[in-house]
Amino acid sequence: MVTIDASGAIVGRLCARVAKLLLANQQVEIINADKAVMAGSLSAAKENYLSRRGQKNKRTPEDSPVWPRVPHLLLRRIVRGMLPRKSRRGRDAYHRLKVVVGAPEGAKAQKIPEAAADKKRVTFTLEELCDELGKHIRKD
Secondary structure (H helix, E strand, O other), X not given: OEEEEOOOEEHHHHHHHHHHHHHOOOOEEEEXXXXXXXXXXXHHHHHHHHHHHOOOOOOOHHHXXXXXXXXXXXXXXXXXXXXXXXXXXXXXXXXXXXXXXXXOOOOOOEOOHHHEOOOOOOEEEHHHHHHHHOOOOOOO
């Protein structure tokens, strides 16, 4: 099992690397999903996700896409978009993924250096985005 620390990693680069690992028959666990960052402005990303959430299937509204509002499920959904989930191989790869908010005690995780965020870019965390989308994480 490969354990990856998502804190400070750009979401797109991280998810692309995770998708490749999953398709190579590796089991992957991502920790600190709420600390993963996205580049750009928070307001533009919020508008993008709100417009996606507002899309409805006119014939059967129950079949409309569902976008999660918590960081670990949102990160899992982004990885799902990078997998060929309509094939058996992609579905099996998706089932090998585990995403966690926070870090379990004693977890040894590796960081992906290619996914590290630049200090020059404007970034925001998935937790900030999910707070803007309306669902908060309770930290007990």
